[in-house]
Amino acid sequence: MRYYGPLECWDCGDTGGPFVRLGASLLCEDCDDAGKAVLAELRARAAEAGQ
Secondary structure, eight states, rough: OOESSSOTTTTTOSSSOEEEEEEEEEEHHHHHHHHHHHHHHHHHHHHHHOO
16 A cells, blocks of 8 residues: 655655555655565575575
């Protein structure tokens, strides 16, 4: 579900939106996408280390 301003991303402070909910906080879509990319890379590294 997307939320639109006047809100603020808790990570970068963007107030333009759209935002997505992360627990009790809101992230702008850019920060949410960046976070997902970092998690995917960390999971890939962990999988390589576990082999």
